[in-house]
Amino acid sequence: MKHGGIVAAAIEVIADIETRHRPAAGALKDWGVAHRFAGSGDRAAIGNLVFDALRQRASIAWRMGDDSPRALALGAYGFCWNVDVERLEVAFAADRHAPAPPTDRERSALRLATLDDAPDWVRGDYPEWLDGRFKEVFGAEAAAEGAALAERAPVDLRVNTLKATRDKVAKALARLEPAGTPLSATGLRIASGRGPARQPHVEAEAGYRKGWFELQDEGSQLAAALAGAAPGGQVADICAGAGGKTLAIAALMANKGQIYAWDADRHRLAGIYERLQRAGVRNAQVREAGDAAVLSDLNGRMDVVLVDAPCTGTGVWRRRPDTKWRVGEKALEERKAQQAETLRLAAPLVKPGGRLVYVTCSVLAEENDGQVASFLAANAGFAAAGIADLLAAAGLDEPAAARLADPALATSHGLQMSPRRTQTDGFYVAGLIRS
Numbered sequence: 001m002k003h004g005g006i007v008a009a010a011i012e013v014i015a016d017i018e019t020r021h022r023p024a025a026g027a028l029k030d031w032g033v034a035h036r037f038a039g040s041g042d043r044a045a046i047g048n049l050v051f052d053a054l055r056q057r058a059s060i061a062w063r064m065g066d067d068s069p070r071a072l073a074l075g076a077y078g079f080c081w082n083v084d085v086e087r088l089e090v091a092f093a094a095d096r097h098a099p100a101p102p103t104d105r106e107r108s109a110l111r112l113a114t115l116d117d118a119p120d121w122v123r124g125d126y127p128e129w130l131d132g133r134f135k136e137v138f139g140a141e142a143a144a145e146g147a148a149l150a151e152r153a154p155v156d157l158r159v160n161t162l163k164a165t166r167d168k169v170a171k172a173l174a175r176l177e178p179a180g181t182p183l184s185a186t187g188l189r190i191a192s193g194r195g196p197a198r199q200p201h202v203e204a205e206a207g208y209r210k211g212w213f214e215l216q217d218e219g220s221q222l223a224a225a226l227a228g229a230a231p232g233g234q235v236a237d238i239c240a241g242a243g244g245k246t247l248a249i250a251a252l253m254a255n256k257g258q259i260y261a262w263d264a265d266r267h268r269l270a271g272i273y274e275r276l277q278r279a280g281v282r283n284a285q286v287r288e289a290g291d292a293a294v295l296s297d298l299n300g301r302m303d304v305v306l307v308d309a310p311c312t313g314t315g316v317w318r319r320r321p322d323t324k325w326r327v328g329e330k331a332l333e334e335r336k337a338q339q340a341e342t343l344r345l346a347a348p349l350v351k352p353g354g355r356l357v358y359v360t361c362s363v364l365a366e367e368n369d370g371q372v373a374s375f376l377a378a379n380a381g382f383a384a385a386g387i388a389d390l391l392a393a394a395g396l397d398e399p400a401a402a403r404l405a406d407p408a409l410a411t412s413h414g415l416q417m418s419p420r421r422t423q424t425d426g427f428y429v430a431g432l433i434r435s
Ligand SMILES: C[S@@+](CC[C@H](N)C(=O)[O-])C[C@H]1O[C@@H](n2cnc3c(N)ncnc32)[C@H](O)[C@@H]1O
Pocket: 238, 239, 240, 241, 242, 243, 244, 245, 246, 262, 263, 264, 265, 268, 269, 308, 309, 310, 311, 338, 341, 342, 345
């Protein structure tokens, strides 16, 4: 397909997402099924344009003076793919599948519109209702932090040290030009392409099937390391989901000791079994999902309990931009209730002197420090560990430890990463020690 057809398809897909309030991945898949002539490269280009439009929805709509699917797709093509209006007109004229040529108003917006007078939530491409919450965490940097969350994310891999080394994986993937991640010693990063360029499908690589690496953002790798699990230790991962952090922790423990993985949701946990096997993990025991009573024998025995809590995902908007515009007050309140519940379940499992590590992929204070403060107020037997203690237990390389010790990342009870601060997703981590 030529670019005109790609923009036209993106308009259709964005309209479907917006009118039916459905996830972008489902709308893109349905478009592909209904248009079988489109090849995989075409579908990737359409997906890129749709996701770019969603990432920068507010600023594109502001500059175009219009938030219709057509304005968003044209704006994403012009502003995010750096196509000036003259080239856009040539591309549209050369393609009978292209949308109608730009109107005078659209032409002038694509050529001249700026964000100079736009409010912070528009410049930062976050929902207006979150403006106060972004400023509570980021102050005068709210728009810049939001804008960094509205960029494409690189593809980050975690090398599985149970089966491979960073050099071995880097060599196997050399044609994708991976580079070592700056903070995680087990990370590799493949830069995100621009415009229509297809993102590398690393799951199709032989090394992936052999369990040499996993797809995992560097921030998530660091959060797993900050749990501070040591080889031979006893660890419970009670929001294990499909096991992203369970696998990372098993590798850090060199398969020694025991990790108990559990999740309230059977469907979420289902993916963990195949992943553990592929990764060669031998020290994880998956407990049946659902009733937390299956954890009662662990009471008072765990060196580390990881709560990788359900959250609004505001820290991973680069990767899931459609969720940015769907999340509302109601979902935030529901997540907060679940967070309090997971902390309540975790507390009794921690042994005296052991550590409860609370993680979210959100940047909102009420999901992070706010939850920790409420927990501490209700649980006198726990005290905040402090960043230095977390870093000491994590065993990170010196440059990474120094970077994460930066006071600019510290919050009242933990540390907050973000694309702008640490070039990672927006993970929050706090440690709580049981007396
Ligand atoms: C952020 S996800 C976990 C991601 C996973 N740890 C990973 O690294 O891939 C949060 C998980 O918490 C689970 N969850 C929600 N409420 C829960 C509860 N009350 N107890 C335990 N898990 C819960 C969800 O089912 C979801 O799988």
